[in-house]
Amino acid sequence: xxxxxxxxAEILRxxxxxxxxxxxxxxxxxxxxxxxxxxxxxxxxxxxxxxxPRMVEPYLPFLTEMLGRHPELSAARLFDMxxxxxxxxxxxxxxxxxxxxxPMRRAxxxxxxxxxxxxEQAQVDWGHFGRLTVGRASRPLMAxxxxxxxxxxxxxxxxxxxxxxxxxYGHQLGFEWFAGPTRICLYDNLKxxxxxxxxxxxxxxPLFLKFAGHYRFEPRAAAVGRGNEKGRTERAIRxxxxxxxxxxxxxxxxxxxxxxxxxxxxKALERRWPDDHRHTVGEMLExxxxxxxxxxxxxxxxxxxxxxxxxxxxxxxxxRNDYSVPHDRVQKTxxxxxxxxxxxxxxxxxxVATHSRCYGKGQQHxxxxxxxxxxxxxxxxxxxxxxxxxAHAVPSSQQFLQHLARQGQPLGRCTRKLxxxxxxxxxxxxxxxxxxxxxxxxxxxxxxQHILERxxxxxxxxxxxxxxxxxxxxxxxxxxxxxxxxAYDKIKDDDDDTEK
Numbered sequence: 001x002x003x004x005x006x007x008x009a010e011i012l013r014x015x016x017x018x019x020x021x022x023x024x025x026x027x028x029x030x031x032x033x034x035x036x037x038x039x040x041x042x043x044x045x046x047x048x049x050x051x052x053p054r055m056v057e058p059y060l061p062f063l064t065e066m067l068g069r070h071p072e073l074s075a076a077r078l079f080d081m082x083x084x085x086x087x088x089x090x091x092x093x094x095x096x097x098x099x100x101x102x103p104m105r106r107a108x109x110x111x112x113x114x115x116x117x118x119x120e121q122a123q124v125d126w127g128h129f130g131r132l133t134v135g136r137a138s139r140p141l142m143a144x145x146x147x148x149x150x151x152x153x154x155x156x157x158x159x160x161x162x163x164x165x166x167x168x169y170g171h172q173l174g175f176e177w178f179a180g181p182t183r184i185c186l187y188d189n190l191k192x193x194x195x196x197x198x199x200x201x202x203x204x205x206p207l208f209l210k211f212a213g214h215y216r217f218e219p220r221a222a223a224v225g226r227g228n229e230k231g232r233t234e235r236a237i238r239x240x241x242x243x244x245x246x247x248x249x250x251x252x253x254x255x256x257x258x259x260x261x262x263x264x265x266x267k268a269l270e271r272r273w274p275d276d277h278r279h280t281v282g283e284m285l286e287x288x289x290x291x292x293x294x295x296x297x298x299x300x301x302x303x304x305x306x307x308x309x310x311x312x313x314x315x316x317x318x319x320r321n322d323y324s325v326p327h328d329r330v331q332k333t334x335x336x337x338x339x340x341x342x343x344x345x346x347x348x349x350x351x352v353a354t355h356s357r358c359y360g361k362g363q364q365h366x367x368x369x370x371x372x373x374x375x376x377x378x379x380x381x382x383x384x385x386x387x388x389x390x391a392h393a394v395p396s397s398q399q400f401l402q403h404l405a406r407q408g409q410p411l412g413r414c415t416r417k418l419x420x421x422x423x424x425x426x427x428x429x430x431x432x433x434x435x436x437x438x439x440x441x442x443x444x445x446x447x448x449q450h451i452l453e454r455x456x457x458x459x460x461x462x463x464x465x466x467x468x469x470x471x472x473x474x475x476x477x478x479x480x481x482x483x484x485x486x487a488y489d490k491i492k493d494d495d496d497d498t499e500k
Contacts, residue, residue, distance in 0.1 A: 003031065003035060003039070007029055007031065008039050010029060011025055011029065011031075011036055011039045012039065012040070015036075015040055022036045022037055055087070055089045056082075056087065056089060056094075056097055059082045059085065059087055060101070062081075062082065062085070063078060063082065063097075063098065063101050066078060066081070067098070067101055067102050067103060071102065075091075075095040075098040075099075076091070078094075078098055079094045116149040117150065117291075118150045118151070118284075118287060118290075118291040119150070119180075119182055119183065119289075119290075119291030120149065120150065120182060120183055120184060120291075121148075121149040121150075121183070121184045121186060122146055122148050122149065122181070122182040122185050122186070123146070123147050123185075123186045123187075123230045124145070124146050124147075124170075124174075124185055124233065125145055125187070125188055125234070125237065126142050126143065126144060126145070126162050126190070127142070127143040127145055127237040127240065127241075128141075128142060128143075129141045129142070129143055129241075129245055132160065132253060134252075134359045134361075135358075135363065136360060136361040136362060137320065137359065137361035139161065139359060140160065140161065140162070141160065141253075142159050142160070142162045142166070143156060143158050143237070143240065143245075144156070144157045144158070144159060144166070144167070144170030144174070145236055145237055145240065146170070146171070146174040146178075146233075147232045147233050147236045148178065148182065148285065148288060149182075149186075149232055150284065150288050151273070151281055151284035151285040151287070151288045152232065152273065152274060152281050152284070153178070153264075153269065153281055153282075153285040153288070154236050154239075154240070154268045155173075155174040155177050155178060155264055156240060156260045156261075156264055156268075157170050157174070157257060157260065158253055158256050158257050158260060159253075160253060160359050162192075163192075163304065164192050164205070164207060164208075165302055165304035166340075167192040167208075168207075168208075168211055168302035169302045169339075169340055171185075171211065171215070172299055172300060172302055175295060176295065177261075177264070178285075178289070178292065179289050179292060179295070180292030180294060180295055181216070181217045181292060181295075182292060183217060183218060183293060184217065184218045184220055185212070185219055186220050186230050187219065187220070187221055187222065188221070188222055188230060189221050189222070189224060191205070192205060192208060193205055193219060193221060194221050197221065197224070202221055204219060204221075210300075211300050214300045215295075215296060216293050216296075217293065243267070244263050244267075244268075269281050269282030269285065270282065302339070303339050303344075304336075304337070305335065305336070305338075306318060306335070306338070307333055307334070307335055307336075308334055308335075308336055309331075309332070309333050309334075310325060310329055310330050310332050310334060312330060312331070313330070314326065314327045314329065314330050314370060314374060315364065316334060316336055318336045318338060318343060319338070319358075319359075320360075320361045320362065321358045321360065321361070321363045321364070321365065322363070322364045322365065323336075323343055323345060323353060323355045323365050324353060324355075324364070324365065324366040324367050324370040324371070325345055325353045325370065326352055326353070326370055326373060327370065327373060327374040327377055329347060329352060332347065334346060334347050334352070335347075338357060340357070341357050342355070342357055343355045343356070353367060354367075390419060390422065393422060393427045394422060394427055394430050394431050396431055396434035396438065397418055397430075397434060399434075399438060400418075400434050400437070400438060400448075401414065403443040404443070409444075414445060417445050418430070418448075421433075421448065421449070421452060424452075425452045425455075425456070429456075430448075430452070432451075432455070433451040433452050433455070434448065436451055437451060
């Protein structure tokens, strides 16, 4: 910027004669402070302010030596070391000092822009989108993202887990939506794909290799620390966070997945193709679909498999919930096969139970047929338990029941009648009546009742009036409130006085 000579002379006068500061001169003359500094410097009269010695000066040789021997030391660790040696400063400016002294790191690595052929490669990864509450359970909300490297088309599906089964289901649903797999699928080194890796030696997950062989694609693992190799999925996940998931409202995961599918088929395909803005992603996907591998005739079994041991109660525990099984499978080891919406329980190759899958926590899912069969079995067992109780209290009852069985009498009704006699007359009286009836050859219920009533009259006891209530739950907690009868006594006394 060129300024008039008069302004330049005024700057020099105010600076040298009046000893004004540069900023004050700039404000007064309405020029930039750099103009004032330039005019003073061109006159050769620029006096730089004297630099004060820094507190770190005595420690610079030590810091230089440490960084030369150990360039990986952090600024925080170096600050602790000089602080222990008497450094009085604070850590606020110490990082900048260390950055000046640290040896020059290697130059940034340049990258080539990767070009892919149609149908050649897809990139797959998980994205974490917080947690979702299902009933009493809090589950992670995971997004399965598959991106075709050529067309940049995105397939998005949300799951409540990132286990192996969900990972395979994501691939299967994605291949069906794209109408075929690519020849190569690129992954990060997640456990669903890579079990172990040392350098370039990779041990893939055996189940995932079977899945890849079924769909005829080649799985590849990106190099460790090379996020640029799978940048398409990284950018796609960021795009999903900002363009789809932000401020999104949904009732449940099914509603969210329906919205995600609509987004994949509309908004995500309408965006411009990065390699040529004259085309859309949807147009390039139609071109790429003709180059995809064909889908197999049968889908790969992606169900989650778990062996469970049934305890004393007929329920199989799976994914923090209980599912009923037939009661004759207790104390056995069964196999649970769980898809995204169905839980099947197998005994060998036989399916013994089928339930809708629950993603909550601590819930019981019962098949009414299992409960009915168990209730019938418990009722039959109850008959046996009553017989055992009767035999323990009245030993002669077993011989009496055997005699009735030979006569073809209904044992259930006879057992219930004997129980009534037991409660009404007592075990000792019933035992004596049964022994007398068996000895006299009159082994039938009417004879037992006659003997019991005769013994009661001879003993002078009041009649036995058994009260049998119906099996109504309202009667179990029935209470009767007694009333005050003194009013009736008063009426009786008044009547007596009237008669007199």
